[in-house]
Amino acid sequence: MVKVNRPHIGIFGKMNVGKSSLVNALTGQQVSVVAQHPGTTTDPVKKIIEILGIGPVTIIDTAGLDDLSALGAQRVQKTTEVLQQVDLAILVFAEEWNDYDQQLLNLFTAQNIPFFLVHNKSDLPRPSVNLTGVDMVDFSCKTPDVAPLLQAIKKHLPQTAYAQDVLLDDIVSPGQQVVLVIPIDASAPQGRLILPQVQTIRNLLDIGATAVCLKDTELADWLKHHTPDLVITDSQAFKYVSSVVPQEVPLTSFSILFSRMKGDFDAFLKGVQTIDKLNDGDKILVMESCSHSVNKCDDIGRTKIPALMRKYTGKRLEFDVLANLDPIPQNVSQYKLAVQCGGCMVTRNQILRRLEILQRAGVAVTNYGMALAYCNGIFERVSAIFRTRK
DSSP: OOOOOOOEEEEEESTTSSHHHHHHHHHTSOOSOOOSSSOOOOSOEEEEEEETTTEEEEEEEOOOTTOOSTTHHHHHHHHHHHTTTOSEEEEEEOSOOOHHHHHHHHHHHHTTOOEEEEEOSTTSOOOOOOOTTOOEEEOOTTSOOOHHHHHHHHHHSOGGGTSOOOSSTTTOOTTOEEEEEOOOSTTSOTTSOOHHHHHHHHHHHHHTOEEEEEOHHHHHHHHTTOOOSEEEEOGGGHHHHHHHSOTTSOEEEHHHHHHHHHSOHHHHHHHGGGGGGOOTTOEEEEEOOSOOOOOOTTOIIIIIHHHHHHHHHOSOOEEEEEOTTOOOOTTGGGEEEEEEOOOTTSOHHHHHHHHHHHHHTTOEEEEHHHHHHHHTTOHHHHHHHHHTTO
């Protein structure tokens, strides 16, 4: 199956310890600007490289945590935001180890982020660092040897960040026929399929099953002459598709399929029931986890889900939207429910880290597809094939 969600590896440390030089050595390119004066790196800089045995990864060069310049606070904020995005952190230090380094190490530990240390400028004496159970790699940009760095990355990067994703392997068998319902409406991207659809088609090809792609307007006529083994639909078409697909044919959505692969499926199953407990004035956080134009009147996260939940509950609900991997609001406990998208553009670790923050604050979590199914009264049906496999 095509792997489109690259593990993110963040390079952290104080100013002028050689973070950018390390990135350039790893990538073999002049990705980050290198200069003697501190504060050269401003916004995080990203570069994709291929690591044998892992595949493509995204390397992120961050600004120094000890930047006290006029723009320093903003740079440091950007650096700390990157923590929510990374699957592995590399903490670079040089001539000294001080409170800034310890602060970063404490952040990694508190947020359960795998990490290791790099003592850069290793041609200089190593400062006294007494850390038990922490791996450290010596490195010098004057005579760069990236092999030990790559070995440390392979050791500490969780396999869940790059292992092959499983969508339908435990549900669909070779030779079975699966219908993919793909509406072509105002919300569909021009001239292409969205990633969940592409990945599902590829997964079915790998399994040896037959993928039949239909528009929702073609589905009823096709079903008059065929009985598929499974139907997967865009969640926005749930109500209609459920009405025309025979009850004996299993039905689910791309979003629910991805919630099993990318999120906490059990928490989503439980959290969706919170919809029945919502009251006037309750706040819901919608988490998109990607970037797209927001000026469409039929946007699923910003328009359709809020409208459907208000109609279903009959309550005056308030909605906030969190796009991309923007940081979770500090006052997260104000929300009664968080609704996560399918997560096709991010890694499972990135979603799980966000969900953990919400769950620690007592916020129920669910998924786009589950919320849409629940409000359409078909939740039990579209989640049945997964619950019977528990």
